Amino acid sequence: QQPVQSPQAVILREGEDAVINCSSSKALYSVHWYRQKHGEAPVFLMILLKGGEQKGHEKISASFNEKKQQSSLYLTASQLSYSGTYFCGTEIWRGSTLGRLYFGRGTQLTVWP
Amino acid sequence: EAGVAQSPRYKIIEKRQSVAFWCNPISGHATLYWYQQILGQGPKLLIQFQNNGVVDDSQLPKDRFSAERLKGVDSTLKIQPAKLEDSAVYLCASSPGSANTGELFFGEGSRLTVL
Numbered sequence: 001q002q003p004v005q006s007p008q009a010v011i012l013r014e015g016e017d018a019v020i021n022c023s024s025s026k027a028l029y030s031v032h033w034y035r036q037k038h039g040e041a042p043v044f045l046m047i048l049l050k051g052g053e054q055k056g057h058e059k060i061s062a063s064f065n066e067k068k069q070q071s072s073l074y075l076t077a078s079q080l081s082y083s084g085t086y087f088c089g090t091e092i093w094r095g096s097t098l099g100r101l102y103f104g105r106g107t108q109l110t111v112w113p
Numbered sequence: 114e115a116g117v118a119q120s121p122r123y124k125i126i127e128k129r130q131s132v133a134f135w136c137n138p139i140s141g142h143a144t145l146y147w148y149q150q151i152l153g154q155g156p157k158l159l160i161q162f163q164n165n166g167v168v169d170d171s172q173l174p175k176d177r178f179s180a181e182r183l184k185g186v187d188s189t190l191k192i193q194p195a196k197l198e199d200s201a202v203y204l205c206a207s208s209p210g211s212a213n214t215g216e217l218f219f220g221e222g223s224r225l226t227v228l
Contacts (some may be wrong), residue, residue: 002155032217041117041204041219042156087155100169101217103155 001026003090005104012078012111020073020107022088031064031071032089032101035082042087045073075109083111115139117220119205125226131193134223138187138207144168145182146217147190148204156204162188195227 003024010018022031030049034042048064048071059076071090075082085108089101118137126132138145143164148156159178161169165185173180177196182188192199202222208215 034217039221041221042217044216044218047215089155100158100161103157105153105155 001092001102003088003102003104005086005088005107007107008105009108010110012109014080014111014113015077016111018075018078018109020075020086020088020109022071022073022090022104024069024090024092024102026069026090026092028064028066028069028071028090028092030091031062032091033062033071033073034087034089034103035084036087036106037084045086078109078111080111080113083109085109117205117207117218119203119220119223121223122221123224123226125228126195127228128197129194131191132195132225133189133191134203134205134225136188136190136205136220138205139209139218142207142209142218143185144208144210145188146206146208147180147188148206148219150202150204150222152201159190159203192225195225197227200225200227 003022006021032047033045036042050066062073064071085106087103087106089103120135124132145162147159149159150156159173160180162182165182178192180190202224204219204222206217206219208217
């Protein structure tokens with residue numbers, strides 16, 4: 001039930017774009033995105049509910065394809081501060097699993113000047 | 114606003130010893146979570162509290178792990194006896210509402226090394 005993230009790692013130059021994907025084999029209720037810098041706590045980026053909603057947060061946005069049970073995180077014109085590990089957390093169905101989040105293994109993003 | 118506080122930040126013990134971690138969530142947050150994060154992996158939920166009641170502990174190895182949240186505020190997670198595979202960062206998180214209605218606020222974690 002753990003979602004699969006791809007790619008495992010991304011290396012970018014400042015100003016370049018990146019896409020991180022998250023897919024599940026189960027029907028999803030919601031997808032959550034977090035960023036964790038080395039040695040720090042994960043920080044919430046955004047949550048997407050079923051309905052194909054797309055959200056944005058500064059130059060970071062995400063989409064949720066309910067039919068494919070996939071979500072993608074888009075980082076536009078990356079900045080040095082974007083470096084870190086990005087995790088998606090998927091919530092399968094609130095009623096049966098009490099809203100438990102299953103996190104992927106993460107995508108390590110490195111932005112170079 | 115103060116964030117989620119955890120202690121200790123680091124702990125090194127030998128296998129079969131015991132260890133306890135403490136978490137103080139953000140004031141007023143009803144839901145508290147303990148996650149285990151093994152190096153190179155995503156956080157895995159161990160236990161979830163709603164106020165001082167357990168909502169989900171299905172992934173908690175109950176033969177060695179225990180957790181409590183007295184008075185619905187701070188919480189402790191105990192491991193006894195520890196095994197080598199328990200080496201991980203133990204993250205505490207809290208949220209204001211019921212199960213996963215939104216953002217989780219994580220603490221910086223307690224890194225456990227079992228030798």
